[in-house]
Amino acid sequence: MTARPPEGSAALVHGEALAARHVDALLKTVPPRDPGTRPDASARAERQRRRWATQVVVVDELARRACAERGLRPPEEVRPSDVLAVAEADVADLGSIVAAVLAHSPAARALLAALEDRQDVPESAVRDYYERSPDRFLTRDALRRGVDPFSAPSGGAQPADFLPYEAVRAGIAHELRRSAGRRSFFAWLDEARAGVVYATGHEHPGDPTHPDHEHRH
Structure with a gap:
């Protein structure tokens, strides 16, 4: 039988309780979403928030553990207000x-950077x-x-109309490495989240087992 998170926790992360107060602290920095006009929308929006x-x-906790396992040393400070600056x-x-x-x-940024650095982008791909x-x-x-x-050149486009390969090669390689690093990060996250058990009211927003689910990642 799967262990359930103890009272006062938001989840069990690979068997260890993660206190709900960390979620509360983050919520204080993130403004509520516009609930719309339906009478029950405000409560639903707050549950999803x-x-x-x-x-x-x-995921921050999972990334901290992954960094520790890999010997990475991310900065210690976490500013919840940074969540408001997402592009x-x-x-x-x-x-x-x-x-x-x-x-x-x-920690997540350090892990992503490490995964990007590990990517091998062959010249042929660039x-x-x-x-x-x-x-x-x-x-x-x-x-x-x-x-x-x-x-084709006969139809209008000429070789001189394009930036030379040598001038853009480094930028292309960087972009391909970045994309591959993100795919690796998502693969890590899918595997790491398999060991998480959520407390009632803290499920994934897209979990279809709760009535308010929505697919927003």
């Missing part, structure tokens, strides 16, 4: 929970990306003239 905050706190682009790319975790948790994405490497002049990057 607590579940969302629990995820941020739990919309990061939310779109990562989901609201992971984006908030990376804004909130030095070259392939350059050749398959000509629209990203038009010169300013070509953009101004409205050159179609996918047309």
